[in-house]
Amino acid sequence: MIDRLVASIPHAAAGFRLAFAVHPFAGYQASLTWVRADPVEGNWYRADDVGDEGWLCPALFCYFAAPPPKIYVRAEPK
Numbered sequence: 001m002i003d004r005l006v007a008s009i010p011h012a013a014a015g016f017r018l019a020f021a022v023h024p025f026a027g028y029q030a031s032l033t034w035v036r037a038d039p040v041e042g043n044w045y046r047a048d049d050v051g052d053e054g055w056l057c058p059a060l061f062c063y064f065a066a067p068p069p070k071i072y073v074r075a076e077p078k
Helices: 058-062
Strands: 017-021 030-037 043-047 053-056 070-076
Touching: none
Parallel strands: none
Antiparallel strands: 017 070, 030 043, 030 070, 043 053
16 A cells, blocks of 8 residues: 555655544545454554555554544655
8 A cells, every 4th residue: 555655756765754644634645444453463454445455553553542444644755
């Protein structure tokens, strides 16, 4: 999912900024829907536009008390 989000960012491998929120915001690129908790740790989300699934590590809990049902994201250059 990240590869798709950063495709238009030159030199994204050297770093980029990822903005995210539980509500739609101006310029968001993708919305992700919670699918399931991982049996070990983390959570799985599905990209609403193409159906890709991706695992989000437990660092998600640094930003949210519980896995939000939806996350809106945008990747941008640093």
